[in-house]
Amino acid sequence: MTTDTTTFAAPRPAAPGEPVLEARGVTMRFGGLTAVRGVDLTVHASEIVGLIGPNGAGKTTFFNCLTGLYVPTEGEVRYKGAVLPPKSFKVTAAGIARTFQNIRLFANMTVLENVLVGRHTRTKEGFWSAVLRGPGFHRAEAASRARAMELLDFVGLAAKADHLARNLPYGEQRKLEIARALASEPGLLLLDEPTAGMNPQETRATEELVFAIRDMGIAVLVIEHDMRFIFNLCDRVAVLVQGEKLIEGDSATVQGDERVVAAYLGEPFEGAPGAEEAAEVREAEAHAEATAGQAPAEPTRDAVPGKETDR
Numbered sequence: 001m002t003t004d005t006t007t008f009a010a011p012r013p014a015a016p017g018e019p020v021l022e023a024r025g026v027t028m029r030f031g032g033l034t035a036v037r038g039v040d041l042t043v044h045a046s047e048i049v050g051l052i053g054p055n056g057a058g059k060t061t062f063f064n065c066l067t068g069l070y071v072p073t074e075g076e077v078r079y080k081g082a083v084l085p086p087k088s089f090k091v092t093a094a095g096i097a098r099t100f101q102n103i104r105l106f107a108n109m110t111v112l113e114n115v116l117v118g119r120h121t122r123t124k125e126g127f128w129s130a131v132l133r134g135p136g137f138h139r140a141e142a143a144s145r146a147r148a149m150e151l152l153d154f155v156g157l158a159a160k161a162d163h164l165a166r167n168l169p170y171g172e173q174r175k176l177e178i179a180r181a182l183a184s185e186p187g188l189l190l191l192d193e194p195t196a197g198m199n200p201q202e203t204r205a206t207e208e209l210v211f212a213i214r215d216m217g218i219a220v221l222v223i224e225h226d227m228r229f230i231f232n233l234c235d236r237v238a239v240l241v242q243g244e245k246l247i248e249g250d251s252a253t254v255q256g257d258e259r260v261v262a263a264y265l266g267e268p269f270e271g272a273p274g275a276e277e278a279a280e281v282r283e284a285e286a287h288a289e290a291t292a293g294q295a296p297a298e299p300t301r302d303a304v305p306g307k308e309t310d311r
């Protein structure tokens with residue numbers, strides 16, 4: 001039993017240039033499908049890093065490995081030097097916050113309440129404290145509300161604190177998700193397609209917002225399909241293709257790499273991840289073509305009539 005209402009300390013700020021996130025050899029398999037294969041990625045303090053790649057490249061799966069939603073099949077993720085716990089609420093408490101590709105707000109709660117929910121990892125109001133509602137509880141609650149209002153002001157939603165989240169326009173719901181993520185006082189913020197569904201003005205405003213978050217000392221890792229947004233914003237960009245990291249560098253380097261263009265156009269290119277597998281498929285197809293029209297092979301000893309073979 002506790003009536004302690006003190007606030008958990010936010011993670012210590014990282015020194016400039018210090019690595020905050022270190023992912024090493026992260027692999028995630030779903031049955032026979034390898035969605036992410038041996039990915040290394042480092043994000044330093046005060047850096048904005050972009051993660052791009054064609055649809056299905058493994059970006060969200062990689063994010064899920066960084067935030068404890070998935071436990072990687074292989075590899076290791078460290079935050080400020082410590083291996084991350086395999087539970088998403090513990091990862092948030094450690095200092096990594098995220099937003100989702102599909103907005104996940106509490107639709108029937110107010111804007112302010114949504115941000116207060118985001119603060120729960122930084123407060124430890126015990127059961128009896130909440131029931132008895134003593135002075136400590138009220139102090140902690142007031143501090144949480146004040147911080148939540150500051151964050152709403154920061155993202156431009158203070159005037160809508162009492163609105164229901166479901167009544168916000170789409171672009172503002174995305175901003176609210178960011179405010180809620182910031183409420184856990186993270187050292188690293190992961191944004192999964194923060195401008196999806198936004199008009200150009202909203203996208204521009206989101207860019208400014210991400211710069212302001214970085215200026216608060218929070219490192220940012222962002223997945224986005226809007227290339228202009230990514231190349232304007234990011235200090236470094238990593239490209240995932242078929243689950244593997246194809247290249248990583250500054251915007252100019254990545255933009256100038258013909259393999260990146262080819263990957264987006266779906267064209268094969270020398271040394272592309274999966275090229276070996278593609279060559280095997282071509283060989284098998286050529287073989288099938290060459291033997292087409294010949295008598296079908298005798299069934300093997302193991303074949304059972306009427307039983308489907310594994311595909």
Ligand SMILES: Nc1ncnc2c1ncn2[C@@H]1O[C@H](COP(=O)(O)OP(=O)(O)OP(=O)(O)O)[C@@H](O)[C@H]1O
Nearest residue numbers: 030033034035053054055056057058059060061062
């Ligand atoms: N839980 C899962 N179970 C099985 N397969 C999955 C699962 N999650 C993702 N995948 C598969 O892993 C691959 C990578 O998917 P992922 O969503 O990570 O890609 P993405 O780069 O984020 O794509 P997009 O840009 O379209 O969001 C896809 O082939 C997808 O179908």
